[in-house]
Amino acid sequence: MVDRVATGISGLDKMFYGGIPAESQVLLTGGPGAGKSLLSFEYLYRNAKAGNASIFFAFEEDPEKIIENAKAAFTDLADIDAIIKSGRLVVDREEPTGELISATNKDEDLFQFGSIMTKIESRISETKATCVVIDSVSILGIMVKDVGTYRKYMLALITNLKRLGVTSIMTMEMENPDRNKLTFKPEHFIFDGIVALYQTGESTRRVLTAEILKIRGTKHSFTTAPYEITPSGFKIFAAEDITPY
């Protein structure tokens, strides 16, 4: 039996046959507006509510904005502020990316990345978080211009998170949110799992679907599942709902 961390998002847990295998480092990729930030926020919110200390590293947006967006989208989840106040869900307020922006060469990049890593690790130990989100890791790629260096950093990041024993979701922009145009890069393969959010469709109505592309250590759904972002959270219509395996 694999230990699992339920995401608390029922359709997604069905797709994972119960939850993300514990201590997995999962990539959540999708186009802009697919719901990566909201889905990863909901993962932490649900876990915090269940008693698992959680931390959200907001690299892309102001942490206040992340909370504001979540409250605006999930109006039925009235206890978001209370959960945050309880300290079980921490939206980290440091903005480590500023340091990488200011780095002017590879050595400085390395130094700054090291200090980001140290901050992430110390915040995880301070909060005793077991569920972690980094939103997004694309931003590191933008800042560290050399692609080889970026990949090395990503590997170091994942290795460190694994050593800390946390179960993480890291978001990454997808270059083309169309499933047929999905391309993989070396940095994708270092993750234990990959979840993709696609936006397809017609000019008049956007169709959102989720798919697990890989997850080490467990079986998972092999079909794409339509999803909606509703006031009470993500509704993911897993095929497993309809046809039991």
Ligand SMILES: Nc1ncnc2c1ncn2[C@@H]1O[C@H](COP(=O)(O)OP(=O)(O)O)[C@@H](O)[C@H]1O
């Ligand atoms: N207040 C809201 N009510 C309903 N849906 C919302 C609301 N705010 C955002 N959304 C949905 O969430 C999407 C943005 O989610 P977000 O997690 O920020 O995307 P990403 O991080 O993938 O760019 C929007 O495209 C919209 O569909």
Ligand SMILES: [Mg+2]
């Ligand atoms: Mg986002």
